[in-house]
Amino acid sequence: MASAWGFTIDVGLPGHVARHVLSATDEAVVRKITENTTAPGVWLKAPTPPDLFASWLGPGWSLAGGPGFLMTAPSHPARAEAPPAIAEGYRLDSWTRAGLTRALVRSVDGAFAARGQVVVTGSAYVVDQVETDPAHQRRGLGRLLMHALVEAAAGQGATTGVLVATPEGRALYETVGWRVLAPLTGAVRS
Incomplete structure (x- = not known):
């Protein structure tokens, strides 16, 4: 589901129920999502350096998942x-x-x-x-x-694709025409 700040994806896996992906660095959005989300297994990813991102997280949230990349593929x-x-x-x-x-x-x-x-x-x-x-x-x-x-x-x-890639996945996606928009940092609610 798209919103003004990015996307929410219903993942439906144990330990990874849903994922919010921000399309821009926005402290207010990060704080609002992490203060209002109490269910475990919800992830949040944003194009924000890890140290800064960690300082914005609400109680019960921690950095997780290693480096990621927001990628797109137009046309x-x-x-x-x-x-x-x-x-x-x-x-x-x-x-x-x-x-x-x-x-x-x-x-x-x-x-x-x-x-x-x-x-x-x-x-x-x-x-x-x-x-x-x-x-x-x-x-x-x-x-x-x-x-x-x-x-x-x-x-x-x-007409326009979006995905979040791991370093391993990034190599595949680039070979089929996708490009990196921004590096992503991830956090999870425990």
Whole structure:
């Protein structure tokens, strides 16, 4: 969900229930979110240096997650190239429910290999939870997922992508046309 200060993403994982991502450094917004959020497992990420960010956090919040990057991809970067071929021995499935598209790659024996999801909000789309199991890395599955997610967003009319990347994920996203807008610092409510 988009707001004046950034995005809120319903993550739905144990220890990571939701994530607020600020698009700009804003002490008042950080203080308001961290003072009014008491549920554990809520994350907040902002383009703010760690020491400064830590000084703005309310009780029960602490820095977490290591370095991150706010990234964007205007004009459907994956559409500039043909869809990547799926590696032999894998299958890609995707489905959409309530505006959220999930993509899942499994090996032919049904084992988890990779996943990701995307949600469209207005003209923007947010890519989240892109993950490739270490045993299945370096087979083009991340690139395949990103293409599928961007295509799903484009099919819903979205034109500009946003995501939060780890240092490892950043390398993949840059190869498919995304660029860093700002470094991010993360915090979590315990």
